[in-house]
Amino acid sequence: MNSARISELLKTRPKTTMYWGMYVASTQAGAEPDLGVAVAKKLAKRAVDRNRLKRMIRELIWAAQTSTLNKDVVVKLKKPIGRDTRGRLRKKEKETLRSQILGLL
Template sequence: MNSARISDLLKTRPKTSMYWGLYLALPNAGAKPDLGIAVAKKLAKRAVDRNRLKRMIREVVRTGTGLSQESDVVVKLKKPIGRDTRGRLRKQEQDVLRKQILGLI
């Protein structure tokens, strides 16, 4: 998904939870649906944690529902992670984030 399409989707009204925003739109005619993931460096300091979150989101969207087959989706992190653990993503927090994403989908 290119940056212009992501910015168009970010202008739509999201479904939100405490940490996530989920933006949906129907795919363009003839184009296959895409998944965009936005995890800002400001919100997840360590590259390891940003990559782990992105892998988790892809896994949840693929296995959780057929959502990615129906429409273009952008998932965006809204709040910083790891406040209690010096900026590191721990297993307990990762489980909470996974449940929130499943709740949005």
């Protein structure tokens, strides 16, 4: 997905939960559905956690795009993670984030 398409999607109104903002738009004519993921360093301090979140999002969105969601998607983290655990992503919070993404789909 190129930067112009991402900027175009970010101008639309997002579906939101406590942690996530999901921007959805129909695909361009004859193109495959695309995905963009934004997990800012300010919101997830450790690279391990950022990469884990990105992998989780890609897995969930790609599964949805192959079955029901045939649109371009940009997913953006809105709120810092790991406030109670010294900036580390723990299993309980990871499951909360996963359930919120599934709720957006």
